Amino acid sequence: MAPGGGRGGRFLTEEEKANAPKVTLPLLKRIFSYLTPYWKQMAIVLVCILASSALTLLPSVLTGRIIDEGLIGQDMKKLVTLILISLGVTLGGNLIRVAESYLNNWIAQHITYDMRNKMYRHLQRMSQNFFTSNNQGDIITRMTGDIAGVERVITSTFSSILSNGITLGVAVVLMYQENWILATIGVLIIPLFAIPTRLAGKTRWTLTREAQECNDEINGILNETLSVSGQLLVKLFGREDYEYGKYESANHRMIRLNIREGMAGRWFMVVINTFSSVGPMLLYLVGGLLIMKYDSDLSVGDITVMVALLGKMYGPVNSLLNIQVEWIRSMALFTRIFEYFDMPVEIQNAPDAIIPTKADGNIEFKHVGFGYEPERKILKDINFTLEKGKSIAIVGPSGSGKSTIINMIPRLYDVQEGEVTFDGVDVRKLDLHFLRENVGIVSQETYLFNGTIRDNLLYAKPDATEEELIEACKKANIYEFIEKQEKGLDTKVGNRGLKLSGGEKQRISIARVLLKDPVLFIFDEATASLDSISESKIQEAINPIIKSKTSILIAHRLSTILAADEILVIKDGVIAERGVHQELVDDGGIYTELYETQFGKAFDEKKE
Numbered sequence: 001m002a003p004g005g006g007r008g009g010r011f012l013t014e015e016e017k018a019n020a021p022k023v024t025l026p027l028l029k030r031i032f033s034y035l036t037p038y039w040k041q042m043a044i045v046l047v048c049i050l051a052s053s054a055l056t057l058l059p060s061v062l063t064g065r066i067i068d069e070g071l072i073g074q075d076m077k078k079l080v081t082l083i084l085i086s087l088g089v090t091l092g093g094n095l096i097r098v099a100e101s102y103l104n105n106w107i108a109q110h111i112t113y114d115m116r117n118k119m120y121r122h123l124q125r126m127s128q129n130f131f132t133s134n135n136q137g138d139i140i141t142r143m144t145g146d147i148a149g150v151e152r153v154i155t156s157t158f159s160s161i162l163s164n165g166i167t168l169g170v171a172v173v174l175m176y177q178e179n180w181i182l183a184t185i186g187v188l189i190i191p192l193f194a195i196p197t198r199l200a201g202k203t204r205w206t207l208t209r210e211a212q213e214c215n216d217e218i219n220g221i222l223n224e225t226l227s228v229s230g231q232l233l234v235k236l237f238g239r240e241d242y243e244y245g246k247y248e249s250a251n252h253r254m255i256r257l258n259i260r261e262g263m264a265g266r267w268f269m270v271v272i273n274t275f276s277s278v279g280p281m282l283l284y285l286v287g288g289l290l291i292m293k294y295d296s297d298l299s300v301g302d303i304t305v306m307v308a309l310l311g312k313m314y315g316p317v318n319s320l321l322n323i324q325v326e327w328i329r330s331m332a333l334f335t336r337i338f339e340y341f342d343m344p345v346e347i348q349n350a351p352d353a354i355i356p357t358k359a360d361g362n363i364e365f366k367h368v369g370f371g372y373e374p375e376r377k378i379l380k381d382i383n384f385t386l387e388k389g390k391s392i393a394i395v396g397p398s399g400s401g402k403s404t405i406i407n408m409i410p411r412l413y414d415v416q417e418g419e420v421t422f423d424g425v426d427v428r429k430l431d432l433h434f435l436r437e438n439v440g441i442v443s444q445e446t447y448l449f450n451g452t453i454r455d456n457l458l459y460a461k462p463d464a465t466e467e468e469l470i471e472a473c474k475k476a477n478i479y480e481f482i483e484k485q486e487k488g489l490d491t492k493v494g495n496r497g498l499k500l501s502g503g504e505k506q507r508i509s510i511a512r513v514l515l516k517d518p519v520l521f522i523f524d525e526a527t528a529s530l531d532s533i534s535e536s537k538i539q540e541a542i543n544p545i546i547k548s549k550t551s552i553l554i555a556h557r558l559s560t561i562l563a564a565d566e567i568l569v570i571k572d573g574v575i576a577e578r579g580v581h582q583e584l585v586d587d588g589g590i591y592t593e594l595y596e597t598q599f600g601k602a603f604d605e606k607k608e
């Protein structure tokens with residue numbers, strides 16, 4: 001379903017009908033809870049609607065007195081007074097409508113402001129799993145399209161139900177006060193007008209939708225067959241006539257639909273015009289009969305009032321007939337937004353989360369088991385210890401579970417078996433903020449925000465001094481590059497850092513993590529090959545960190561592997577081998593194989 005009803009127009013599509021949400025009391029209460037903070041403003045809106053509806057109808061009533069007392073009674077003073085009052089009332093009614101729409105808009109903006117903030121906060125708390133399993137487009141549509149739909153609901157649907165309902169009610173009451181016979185005729189005529197209008201509207205709407213679909217089909221044919229590769233395919237297979245036939249038949253269908261749609265428009269006008277003039281004529285006829293044959297005390301002015309009031313009823317009746325459609329769409333919007341609000345936050349702070357006073361960064365994996373999907377275990381019984389100041393290199397074939405292991409440490413995902421401890425405390429019991437502050441990750445896919453190099457560095461430490469920035473950049477081996485840029489640290493990195501090379505981005509992200517200065521460094525070395533100069537610059541930046549700080553690195557290069565104190569070889573989610581380089585090579589197992597096929601080769605190439 002398109003956000004906010006999309007091209008649905010005045011009728012529900014089959015899809016909307018099938019997906020119509022169940023309107024329950026809890027749902028209504030929940031919607032209401034978003035409105036309640038603004039009840040005072042809403043009360044004023046209600047008063048405005050009441051006043052403006054009454055004022056809109058008053059000139060119709062005054063018309064009767066203008067005719068009877070002013071024109072027929074030939075009283076000039078009264079005539080002028082009544083005309084002035086009538087004008088004043090119309091102006092007053094319209095001014096109140098301005099105030100009403102201002103307030104309405106104000107309320108809608110504030111409610112959606114609250115909703116957007118709440119949604120953003122909620123999304124921020126969602127786990128990595130949520131973002132990997134949901135389409136980014138869908139997430140953004142809920143944030144923007146659906147919430148904008150709510151704004152429309154409040155500014156138009158809710159207030160239209162109220163103002164049309166009130167206008168209609170007041171008009172009926174006024175008519176019955178004038179004359180019950182004419183009022184009853186008026187009330188009976190309204191459905192006669194409204195139902196055919198709706199039927200005609202539906203025919204036209206169906207045709208418009210068919211024409212849109214046909215148009216989409218034509219666009220599809222054009223896009224496919226008039227593209228460079230599409231044309232080539234058509235030519236090489238000699239399918240020109242076949243494609244022409246397809247295009248011609250869709251084109252033909254299109255013109256037939258357009259003609260029918262145009263004619264339905266004409267019929268539609270005929271129906272509306274006829275029925276809207278039948279009503280007044282009938283009132284004149286019956287009114288005349290009552291005066292002439294039954295000696296009623298009805299005046300010409302009274303009949304004119306009835307006709308004018310009837311005219312004022314058409315619009316509200318028509319709008320109210322659409323209410324069901326708008327109502328279902330609105331409920332669907334709210335339901336979809338609430339669905340997001342109700343998604344559980346998988347990873348959150350324990351109620352009694354521990355905030356230690358200091359952090360060393362000792363890590364221990366105890367019998368850790370994990371799978372992204374229930375039926376497929378990625379990690380099986382992982383056990384290892386990383387002591388403060390030491391470093392571990394994790395190596396293994398692609399897809400063996402290396403990144404998954406490090407995901408467990410800052411709780412991007414939670415272990416399903418066993419536990420991961422940070423300085424002896426299960427990470428699930430630690431304060432999340434504390435944990436993530438003390439763990440710094442340079443991931444495979446470096447992400448830089450659109451902005452300058454400085455902006456990206458300050459993200460890690462907003463109050464960093466110029467010296468600190470420069471020092472971090474020097475350590476990350478990127479300062480030389482920055483110095484060469486005309487704007488230095490204020491060089492723009494482009495959208496997602498696209499203006500920089502892969503190696504430059506990685507070194508900036510190393511500088512960023514150095515500024516953060518966590519107790520534990522994690523590097524997920526990129527597998528994508530960089531040129532040898534970039535690679536050696538990155539290694540020059542990483543190797544001193546591995547040697548001096550507590551660190552874990554997923555390594556693909558021999559020089560980084562050699563810098564680590566221990567090597568873990570992962571295969572199919574288990575630690576298949578562990579030790580130092582020479583021991584592992586001597587063992588002649590998986591490591592030797594990897595050494596010979598991957599890092600060894602890269603090492604040899606570099607030596608050449």
Ligand code: ATP
Pocket residue numbers: 129132372373378396397398399400401402403404405527
């Ligand atoms: P590489 O060296 O290629 O980065 P890796 O050893 O780091 O690989 P992981 O990224 O840990 O491997 O992935 C291990 C397995 O888990 C892979 O089979 C991968 O397809 C799967 N996997 C990774 N992330 C997800 C996810 N979010 N949802 C489902 N499966 C996933």
